[in-house]
Amino acid sequence: MTTSRATLRTASRAADQVDADPAGVAGATARRGSHLAAAVRGSVSMMFVGSVVALTGGVLRFAPVFAVQSLRYALAAIALLVFVRVFRARLVLPHGREWIWIVAGSATGLVAFNVALVVGTAHADPAVLGAAVACVPVVLAVLSPLLRRRAPSLRIVAAAVVVALGAVAVEGGGHADGLGIAMAVVLMLCEAAFTLLGARVIDRVGSWTYSLATTTIAAVACGAISVGFERAHWPELLSVPVLLGIVYAGAIATASAYVLWFTSVGRVGAAVTGLTGGFAPPTAALLGVLFGADLPSPIGWMGMAAIAVGLAWGFAAPRAADDPLTGRRDYA
Numbered sequence: 001m002t003t004s005r006a007t008l009r010t011a012s013r014a015a016d017q018v019d020a021d022p023a024g025v026a027g028a029t030a031r032r033g034s035h036l037a038a039a040v041r042g043s044v045s046m047m048f049v050g051s052v053v054a055l056t057g058g059v060l061r062f063a064p065v066f067a068v069q070s071l072r073y074a075l076a077a078i079a080l081l082v083f084v085r086v087f088r089a090r091l092v093l094p095h096g097r098e099w100i101w102i103v104a105g106s107a108t109g110l111v112a113f114n115v116a117l118v119v120g121t122a123h124a125d126p127a128v129l130g131a132a133v134a135c136v137p138v139v140l141a142v143l144s145p146l147l148r149r150r151a152p153s154l155r156i157v158a159a160a161v162v163v164a165l166g167a168v169a170v171e172g173g174g175h176a177d178g179l180g181i182a183m184a185v186v187l188m189l190c191e192a193a194f195t196l197l198g199a200r201v202i203d204r205v206g207s208w209t210y211s212l213a214t215t216t217i218a219a220v221a222c223g224a225i226s227v228g229f230e231r232a233h234w235p236e237l238l239s240v241p242v243l244l245g246i247v248y249a250g251a252i253a254t255a256s257a258y259v260l261w262f263t264s265v266g267r268v269g270a271a272v273t274g275l276t277g278g279f280a281p282p283t284a285a286l287l288g289v290l291f292g293a294d295l296p297s298p299i300g301w302m303g304m305a306a307i308a309v310g311l312a313w314g315f316a317a318p319r320a321a322d323d324p325l326t327g328r329r330d331y332a
Contacts, residue, residue: 035272041264042276048257050283054250057126057284058291059241060249064230067237068246069114070223073215075250076258080212083255092205094213101200102213103142109194110218113187115225120183125174132184134167134281139192140274156271159314162246162306163278169303170281170296198262199270207262215254275314278307 052072060068084091120129141160145152163205198210205213226234238245264273279311282304285296296304 027174035268035315036266038264038273040265041148041260042273043279043311045257045264046276046279047258047283048050048253050280051287052253052257053156053280053284054287054291055249056243057288057293059245063236063242063246064226064233065114065118066222066226066236067230068249069110070219070226070243071246072254073110073219073222075247076215076254077212077219079251079255080208080215080259083259084208084212089208090206091212092209094201094205094209098201098205101116101197102205102210103217105194105210106214107198107221108190108197110214111221111225113163113190113194114222116183116186116190120187122180124176124180124184127172127174128180129184129187130171130174130281130284131168131174132188133191134278135164135188136191137163137274137277140195140277141190141271143192143196144199144270144274153271155316156275156314159310160271162310162313163275166303166306166308166310167263167278167281168311169306170285170300172297172300174217183227195261195265195270195274199265202262202266203313206247207259210262211255212260215258272314275311278311 083089117129122158137160138157141157142152194214202210237246261273264276282296285293285300289295
């Protein structure tokens with residue numbers, strides 16, 4: 001009788017947990033929904049980024065780089081202000097140390113990234129630089145949880161490696177000298193830093209504020225560089241295709257991409273969101289065909305398939321065993 005009563009009490013507690021515990025059916029459904037929404041946001045964000053890469057290699061190829069980037073980020077900031085009004089989003093004034101993360105994120109991920117890109121282009125083939133950036137998902141999968149004093153998820157790291165290998169296959173091979181390789185590494189680190197630094201503040205200030213602040217800072221910084229080094233080339237901006245390309249890159253692609261990306265980071269973390277970075281190379285490769293580039297090689301198509309496999313694996317909702325309550329073990 002005692003055993004029977006104990007069994008009934010245990011069963012009753014288990015039933016109560018199924019009703020109330022987010023790790024139960026409702027919790028698992030919520031996690032799947034959160035992962036799906038994050039996957040969509042991150043993927044669309046990287047498609048926008050890929051379209052900007054295609055434009056940069058197309059109609060914007062011969063335009064002064066920092067003038068283009070200054071205008072792009074300025075238009076993105078203006079568009080974000082409009083979007084905030086339209087969607088009734090909330091902007092939060094950063095305080096104290098938060099400004100350090102925001103300025104550092106803009107300085108590394110937007111300004112230094114473009115400096116490294118300009119220097120690297122003179123010393124390395126575009127495929128080499130693209131392959132380095134394609135490794136960012138692995139960097140995020142490892143560093144993001146470590147910075148939060150958590151062990152990286154083996155599943156997320158493995159999925160990131162698959163995505164990165166697929167992206168490298170899409171980018172193809174190339175040649176580089178020592179400085180070119182160094183700039184490729186800098187590009188990878190700058191790209192990762194933009195997300196990792198943003199992850200430090202978006203829990204409070206939100207994706208809209210971080211995106212608006214970083215693009216505003218970058219617009220001013222890139223503009224200053226352009227004034228110092230590119231004034232003789234400003235007339236090259238005055239063509240309809242170039243101006244239309246800048247408007248699209250800034251007001252549509254960049255503004256949308258950053259908000260979508262950091263909203264995803266805020267929901268499921270940088271490690272998981274970073275997997276969707278694999279969408280950028282295929283998007284750039286396919287859209288590049290419109291600007292005269294060749295279709296991807298068979299290896300490139302295989303790389304796209306690998307990216308899809310890695311994304312599906314990485315975005316599978318965490319098992320309850322990952323964490324008894326929320327599955328946050330995979331998050332970072």
